[in-house]
Amino acid sequence: MPWRTHVHELGFLAVVVALAGLLVGTSLSSYRGDRALTEALVTGEGERLFHRLRELPRPESAQGGPPRPEQLVAGQAVLAAEGLLRVAVIGAGGEVLAESGPATPEGDALVTGVARLERPLHPPRSQHPPRGDAPPPGDGVLPRLLLEYEPRLALDLQHRARRDLIASLAVAAALLIAGWVFYRLRRRAQLAEEGLAERRHLAALGELSAVLAHEIRNPLASLKGHAQLLEEQLADDPRRHAKAHRVVDEAVRLEHLTNSLLDFTRADRLATGVASPAEVARRAAELTDPARVVVDVAGAPERWSFDAMRIEQALVNLVRNALQASAPPAEVELKVVDDGDGLRFTVADRGPGVPSEMRPRLFEPFVTGRAEGTGLGLAVVRRVVELHGGRVTIERRHGGGSVFVLWLPPGPQEAK
Numbered sequence: 001m002p003w004r005t006h007v008h009e010l011g012f013l014a015v016v017v018a019l020a021g022l023l024v025g026t027s028l029s030s031y032r033g034d035r036a037l038t039e040a041l042v043t044g045e046g047e048r049l050f051h052r053l054r055e056l057p058r059p060e061s062a063q064g065g066p067p068r069p070e071q072l073v074a075g076q077a078v079l080a081a082e083g084l085l086r087v088a089v090i091g092a093g094g095e096v097l098a099e100s101g102p103a104t105p106e107g108d109a110l111v112t113g114v115a116r117l118e119r120p121l122h123p124p125r126s127q128h129p130p131r132g133d134a135p136p137p138g139d140g141v142l143p144r145l146l147l148e149y150e151p152r153l154a155l156d157l158q159h160r161a162r163r164d165l166i167a168s169l170a171v172a173a174a175l176l177i178a179g180w181v182f183y184r185l186r187r188r189a190q191l192a193e194e195g196l197a198e199r200r201h202l203a204a205l206g207e208l209s210a211v212l213a214h215e216i217r218n219p220l221a222s223l224k225g226h227a228q229l230l231e232e233q234l235a236d237d238p239r240r241h242a243k244a245h246r247v248v249d250e251a252v253r254l255e256h257l258t259n260s261l262l263d264f265t266r267a268d269r270l271a272t273g274v275a276s277p278a279e280v281a282r283r284a285a286e287l288t289d290p291a292r293v294v295v296d297v298a299g300a301p302e303r304w305s306f307d308a309m310r311i312e313q314a315l316v317n318l319v320r321n322a323l324q325a326s327a328p329p330a331e332v333e334l335k336v337v338d339d340g341d342g343l344r345f346t347v348a349d350r351g352p353g354v355p356s357e358m359r360p361r362l363f364e365p366f367v368t369g370r371a372e373g374t375g376l377g378l379a380v381v382r383r384v385v386e387l388h389g390g391r392v393t394i395e396r397r398h399g400g401g402s403v404f405v406l407w408l409p410p411g412p413q414e415a416k
Contacts, residue, residue, distance in 0.1 A: 009186055016179030020172040027168035034161035041154040042109050046117030049084050049149050072100040085114060086148040089121060097143060104148055110158050114148055121145040217258050224251035270387050272411070275308035277301060277343055281336045284315035289323055292331050299337035305411025306343070310384045314392075317377035318347040318404050325351025325402070342390065345406040353402050354394060362394060381406070 056075050072087045088099035109115035121143045231244040278297035285293035315334070322332040330350040337344050354362060363382040378392075385392045390408040397403045 009183055013179055013183045016175060020175045020179075023168055023172045023175070027165050027172075031161050031165045034157060038110060038154045038158045038161070041157060042115050042151040043117070045083070045151045045153055046115055046147055046149060049079060049082065049147055050117060050119050050145070052079055052082070053084070053087065053145075053147070072098055076100040083150040083152050084147065085150060086146075088146040088148075090118070090144045090146055092143065109151055110154065113150060113155060115151045115154075117147045117149070118144050119147075216254070220251060220254055220258060224248065224255060227251055270307040270310060270384075272305060272307050274303050274305050277304050277306075277336045277345075280308050280312050281315060281334055281345065284312050284319055285334055287312075287316050288319045292323060292326075292328065293319055294331050294333050296333065296335040299335075301338045301343065304343050304408070306388055306408055307384075311345075311388075311406075311408075314381040314384045314406060315345060315347070317381050318345075318406065321377060322347050322349035322351070322402075322404070325349045327351075339407075342410055343408040346403055347406075348397055348401060348403045350397075350399075350401040353396060353400065359394060363392065 053075050056078060072089070076084055076087045085104065086099065086101045088103075089097040091097045104114045105112060106116075107114075227244060227247040231241060231248055234241040234244050278300040281295050281297055281300070285295050319332055319334060326332055326349045332350075333346070333348040335346045335348075337346075363378045365376060365379040382392050385406055385408070388408050390406065392407070393405045395403045395405060
């Protein structure tokens with residue numbers, strides 16, 4: 001069933017969205033974890049360089065005081081290949097006692113590419129017990145050693161984390177796009193399949209209607225003729241004359257039905273030519289009720305390429321429906337205009353309007369809101385218009401009523 005198919009398609013789309021969301025959530029969680037690991041790795045690289053710098057050999061004369069600039073320059077040069085950019089000794093008052101080069105701009109290490117690490121500069125190992133990096137007793141404040149370095153491992157990890165995050169987001173976006181495209185293609189295929197099934201149904205219905213109309217038409221003509229003769233012969237007997245008149249009326253109604261069936265079956269054949277839209281509109285009004293149909297052709301083009309007979313038939317059906325919907329003496333407006341994109345006929349009535357629940361099926365065969373209607377008039381209109389490559393729609397009219405819009409695209413003559 002169509003609704004089950006639609007539910008399955010929406011279920012597939014929901015699964016795709018859920019998978020894409022799961023992928024994005026997992027990627028973001030992994031990226032946050034990599035970010036935290038990267039920050040820890042920045043500090044770890046600085047600690048490693050700090051210990052490497054302390055372990056470098058120094059002259060005996062410099063073991064008891066802060067390193068001299070030349071010693072810092074030498075130490076920094078040795079560790080430059082490992083990412084050390086600058087070394088400085090900071091005094092208790094914040095003054096720079098010695099440094100190996102100019103300071104670099106401050107900022108986030110993962111943004112600027114330069115990290116900083118500041119640690120106390122311990123006295124020689126011989127002056128305090130071997131208890132790690134504990135400062136010596138006393139009230140003196142030891143100078144501090146400042147390292148500026150490039151956290152290469154951290155930057156590389158951050159680069160990989162960003163690349164993986166971008167790749168995951170791209171995969172999630174591609175998954176969503178693919179799911180949406182598949183959904184749209186499946187819906188389009190389903191609509192095309194439904195349209196094909198409807199055309200097959202209409203074709204079969206048209207063949208059946210043509211056979212029935214042809215087989216009914218000849219005996220119906222005989223029945224109608226004899227009933228009319230009988231009605232004339234019984235003019236002096238009111239009771240029998242009324243019954244004969246009823247037979248004639250039913251025969252006329254059957255005749256209208258067979259004609260509608262034939263119109264419906266013949267609506268798939270066009271004889272396109274150049275004609276005057278204004279004349280077609282005027283003839284449609286004359287064939288219905290000229291006294292109640294107001295024709296406006298001020299904006300109509302002089303010539304247009306279409307099947308004038310079929311369009312006239314479609315307009316007659318629309319005007320006739322509008323007249324039946326509008327209580328006398330209300331008028332029906334028939335307007336023709338070239339809107340720049342195509343030819344537009346509008347038929348406006350002052351009736352009660354079409355119920356909203358009936359609008360989607362209004363142009364289907366045998367669908368009607370009147371007890372005496374056949375439901376083929378608007379089906380013929382849609383079929384004729386679609387064969388021209390146009391469309392027919394219904395709109396609400398301001399102040400009450402409906403407006404039927406019959407639109408035809410430009411033909412070869414108008415496209416030049």
